[in-house]
Structure formats: structure tokens, C-alpha cells
Amino acid sequence: xxxxxxxxxxxxxxxxxxxxxxxxxxxxxxxxxxxxxxxxxxxxxxxxxxxxxxxxxxxxxxxxxxxxxxxxxxxxxxxxxxxxxxxxxxxxxxxxxxxxxxxxxxxxxxxxxxxxxxxxxxxxxxxxxxxxxxxxxxxxxxxxxxxxxxxxxxxxxxxxxxxxxxxxxxxxxxxxxxxxxxxxxxxxxxxxxxxxxxxxxxxxxxxxxxxxxxxxxxxxxxxxxxxx
Amino acid sequence: xxxxxxxxxxxxxxxxxxxxxxxxxxxxxxxxxxxxxxxxxxxxxxxxxxxxxxxxxxxxxxxxxxxxxxxxxxxxxxxxxxxxxxxxxxxxxxxxxxxxxxxxxxxxxxxxxxxxxxxxxxxxxxxxxxxxxxxxxxxxxxxxxxxxxxxxxxxxxxxxxxxxxxxxxxxxxxxxxxxxxxxxxxxxxxxxxxxxxxxxxxxxxxxxxxxxxxxxxxxxxxxxxxxxxxxxxxxxxxxxxxxxxxxxxxxxxxxxxxxxxxxxxxxxxxxxxxxxxxxxx
Numbered sequence: 001x002x003x004x005x006x007x008x009x010x011x012x013x014x015x016x017x018x019x020x021x022x023x024x025x026x027x028x029x030x031x032x033x034x035x036x037x038x039x040x041x042x043x044x045x046x047x048x049x050x051x052x053x054x055x056x057x058x059x060x061x062x063x064x065x066x067x068x069x070x071x072x073x074x075x076x077x078x079x080x081x082x083x084x085x086x087x088x089x090x091x092x093x094x095x096x097x098x099x100x101x102x103x104x105x106x107x108x109x110x111x112x113x114x115x116x117x118x119x120x121x122x123x124x125x126x127x128x129x130x131x132x133x134x135x136x137x138x139x140x141x142x143x144x145x146x147x148x149x150x151x152x153x154x155x156x157x158x159x160x161x162x163x164x165x166x167x168x169x170x171x172x173x174x175x176x177x178x179x180x181x182x183x184x185x186x187x188x189x190x191x192x193x194x195x196x197x198x199x200x201x202x203x204x205x206x207x208x209x210x211x212x213x214x215x216x217x218x219x220x221x222x223x224x225x226x227x228x
Numbered sequence: 229x230x231x232x233x234x235x236x237x238x239x240x241x242x243x244x245x246x247x248x249x250x251x252x253x254x255x256x257x258x259x260x261x262x263x264x265x266x267x268x269x270x271x272x273x274x275x276x277x278x279x280x281x282x283x284x285x286x287x288x289x290x291x292x293x294x295x296x297x298x299x300x301x302x303x304x305x306x307x308x309x310x311x312x313x314x315x316x317x318x319x320x321x322x323x324x325x326x327x328x329x330x331x332x333x334x335x336x337x338x339x340x341x342x343x344x345x346x347x348x349x350x351x352x353x354x355x356x357x358x359x360x361x362x363x364x365x366x367x368x369x370x371x372x373x374x375x376x377x378x379x380x381x382x383x384x385x386x387x388x389x390x391x392x393x394x395x396x397x398x399x400x401x402x403x404x405x406x407x408x409x410x411x412x413x414x415x416x417x418x419x420x421x422x423x424x425x426x427x428x429x430x431x432x433x434x435x436x437x438x439x440x441x442x443x444x445x446x447x448x449x450x451x452x453x454x455x456x457x458x459x460x461x462x463x464x465x466x467x468x469x470x471x472x473x474x475x476x477x478x479x480x481x482x483x484x485x486x487x488x489x490x491x492x493x494x495x496x497x498x499x500x501x502x503x504x505x506x507x508x509x
Contacts, residue, residue, distance in 0.1 A: 193296025
């Protein structure tokens with residue numbers, strides 16, 4: 001039995017343990033959950049640890065002394081564990097946050113604001129079919145009405161704005177509905193993906209046996225619990 | 229012993245029925261028509277438009293949860309790019325994406341060799357692996373500014389300065405095409421730092437949940453195309469002429485969604501019936 005196949009079997013067993021939640025929460029489902037969290041945390045730690053060693057520490061020894069600053073600032077983040085010295089962690093955090101925000105903001109204006117404005121306006125310059133005209137008008141109406149909904153600069157809004165704001169609110173509700181629909185489809189899709197792995201022809205027969213064993217174990221555990 | 233239907237937890241019962249509905253098309257595949265959407269078509273056209281021997285960046289965020297949904301598209305993309313003699317640089321800005329690069333490469337090589345008998349894919353000729361790079365947006369910006377400075381060694385410890393494939397590659401200008409395989413969390417910084425700054429072509433492999441996010445960038449042309457979840461993978465399998473497992477998943481998804489819709493309608497009718505009979509709301 002090779003390592004990959006053993007891995008598939010262990011994975012399938014843990015998946016079945018998680019699916020046993022459908023009966024009720026039980027020790028097997030909790031073992032699977034805790035194993036997932038433990039493995040994920042361990043993996044993240046090891047991968048990042050070696051990244052720091054390979055890039056930062058080895059970088060210093062290979063003639064890049066500037067990495068010392070990054071290593072020191074990174075190490076200072078751990079001072080957050082101490083109440084007395086936690087203020088030191090702010091230097092590293094400030095640098096990380098500042099750099100990230102600066103890099104993002106300088107591009108967000110073009111990527112997320114300017115280009116979107118161009119797309120809203122552009123179709124009017126090249127209208128070719130009634131459907132395109134309708135889509136463009138609708139997009140413009142939604143953009144304006146949603147933006148007007150978030151105009152808070154005046155204390156009292158003019159009454160005439162009421163229907164526009166309402167249209168903007170409905171447009172947002174449709175948008176949230178689409179987002180919610182795609183999110184729930186994604187969850188279903190994930191479950192299908194897991195099920196497909198369980199029903200993979202190479203391990204399908206094992207999956208059936210393991211499902212029966214896990215189900216029997218959970219029912220037995222539940223019956224014993226009820227007797228107590 | 230009497231059986232009381234009212235005592236059953238209906239939520240759990242619904243989940244079990246859903247599980248059965250999901251499993252049936254996975255065990256007994258059925259044929260449901262599959263429309264091709266504009267995102268998959270754009271993705272396919274963008275890949276086909278890549279000039280031969282282009283250097284391509286391939287950033288992978290796909291991890292365990294999304295792997296069954298997106299693996300087909302991720303592998304077939306690499307295959308198609310290799311068929312165009314492209315040179316792929318694999319890297320990951322999420323640690324969880326690293327082991328899945330192994331799987332993409334291994335399986336893509338198998339598919340490639342089955343489609344192109346006698347031809348092989350070689351490390352440092354057709355692809356290189358740079359492994360995990362920390363820093364997300366900051367890291368990516370620096371990666372595109374000075375790749376060899378940020379990543380002194382590849383995944384196997386070989387200095388990147390000694391890799392033949394990267395001889396003339398060090399900045400975002402040297403990578404005209406980027407494949408951005410995302411996980412469940414949107415990472416638009418790829419568009420910000422690569423497409424907007426260097427003007428290269430970008431395509432995305434994402435879960436269907438990110439449709440509202442991706443469609444915004446697709447309409448502006450910042451993303452040339454996208455594979456959206458297992459449905460997108462199935463469409464790309466068809467467009468690229470490489471049948472695979474995604475179609476089976478899509479059939480299961482279609483049936484399960486239909487079942488959810490029926491459950492919603494039945495639930496609402498029952499609720500309405502209760503209200504009309506004068507029951508509590």
C-alpha cells in the first residue's frame with residue numbers, strides 16, 4: 001500500500017467522520033475537526049518558519065545585511081505576548097500596515113474606481129443594439145441610485161430623492177441576493193467535491209465500509225449516552 | 229414503538245437527502261446540457277491568444293477545500309500552455325497553495341504526455357517552481373519588481389540566478405501573461421500590482437462564489453477571462469478539447485441546486501398554508 005493511497009484512505013475516513021455530524025455531534029467528528037485545525041496550524045508554522053530561514057537568515061549570511069532590519073521588526077511582533085513590552089510590536093506592525101496600505105491605495109484609484117467609471121460611461125459612446133442600450137441605461141441608473149443612497153453630507157435629504165434611494169436599495173438587495181446565492185452554491189459545490197473524493201473508484205469500496213463502521217460507532221455511542 | 233415524523237430534525241433530514249442527491253450523479257453519470265458562459269469563453273480565447281514560447285506566471289492559492297472543484301481547470305490550463313511551448317513560473321502567495329502546485333504539475337505532465345506522445349516536460353526548460361513567497365500584496369509587488377532578489381532560490385534550493393529559463397526574466401515586464409488561481413477569498417491585488425502596473429494579460433481560476441467580484445474586473449477588461457468553479461472547469465474542458473472530471477461535478481451541482489429550489493418552494497408553501505390556516509407566523 002503506497003503512501004498516496006494511505007493518505008487518500010485517511011482523508012476519506014476523516015471526511016466520513018465530519019459527515020457523521022449529520023447524525024449528531026460526536027467524538028469522531030470532533031477528532032476530525034481538531035485534526036484539521038492542528039495540521040493546518042502546524043503546516044502554516046513550518047512553511048513560514050522555513051521561508052524566514054531561507055530568505056531572511058540565509059539572506060543575511062549571503063551578504064544582504066538589510067534583512068537584519070526585517071528580522072528584528074518581525075521578532076518584535078512577538079513582544080505582543082508581553083503586556084509590558086507589547087508597545088514594541090507596533091513598529092513592525094506599522095511598517096507592514098503602512099506599506100500594504102500605500103501599495104494598495106496607489107492602485108485602487110485606477111483599478112477599482114477609474115476603470116469602473118469608464119465602463120459605466122463607455123457603452124454610451126458605442127451603442128449598437130436595443131439590449132445594449134437597455135443594459136447601459138440600467139447600469140447607469142443603478143450606479144447613480146446606489147451612490148445617492150450613500151450620500152450623507154446633507155442632514156435632511158430632499159423628498160424627491162426618496163424613489164431614487166429606494167431603487168438603489170432594491171438594486172443592492174438584488175446584488176446581495178446574487179452574492180448569497182453564489183455563496184450557498186459554493187458550499188454545495190464544496191460538499192460535492194468532498195463526496196466525489198470519497199466516491200473515487202480507487203477507494204469507493206473502502207468508503208462504503210468506513211461509512212458503515214463510523215455510522216455504527218456513532219449510533220452505539222449515542223445509545224450508550226442515552227442509557228446513562 | 230411508534231414513528232413520529234414531527235420529531236425528526238428536518239434540517240438534518242434535508243441534509244441527508246441532499247447528500248443522496250449529490251451522490252447519485254457521481255456514481256451514475258448523467259448527461260445534462262452545459263451552456264458556455266462569457267467568462268469561460270474569454271478564458272479560453274485568452275489562453276489561445278498567448279504567443280508561443282511566452283513566459284507565463286502561475287500563482288496558485290487553490291488548497292484542499294477548492295481543489296476538487298478547480299483541479300481540472302488548473303491542470304488543463306498548464307497543459308494547454310505547454311502545448312503552446314510556454315514557459316511557466318509556478319509560485320504561491322498562500323502557504324496552503326504550495327503542495328497543490330505539485331499535484332497540478334504532476335497531473336498536467338501526465339495529461340500532456342498522453343496527448344503528445346514522445347514529448348516530455350522538463351524542469352528549467354518548460355517550467356520552474358519558486359515555492360511559497362510571503363507578503364501577499366507587498367510581496368507580489370516586490371516579486372514583480374525584482375523577482376530574483378526576492379526569491380534567491382527556487383523550491384528545490386537552486387539559485388534562481390542559475391536557472392536557464394529565468395535568464396531574461398526578472399520583472400513584471402518579462403511576464404506577459406499571468407494565471408491567477410484563487411481560493412475562496414478574493415485577492416484583487418494581483419490585478420492591482422500586475423495587470424494595472426505592467427499591463428500584462430491576466431486570467432483567473434476561481435470558485436463560483438467569486439462571480440460578483442470577478443465580473444467587475446471582467447467587464448473592464450482587467451481580467452481577460454475566468455474559470456468559475458466546477459461549472460467553469462467543465463466548460464473549459466469542453467472548449468480546450470480535454471474531457472475530465474468536472475462535468476460529473478456539474479451534473480451533481482445542477483441536481484442538488486434543483487433539489488434546494490424544490491425544498492425552498494415546498495417550505496414556503498407549507499409556511500403560507502400555516503399562515504392561512506391561522507397558525508402562528
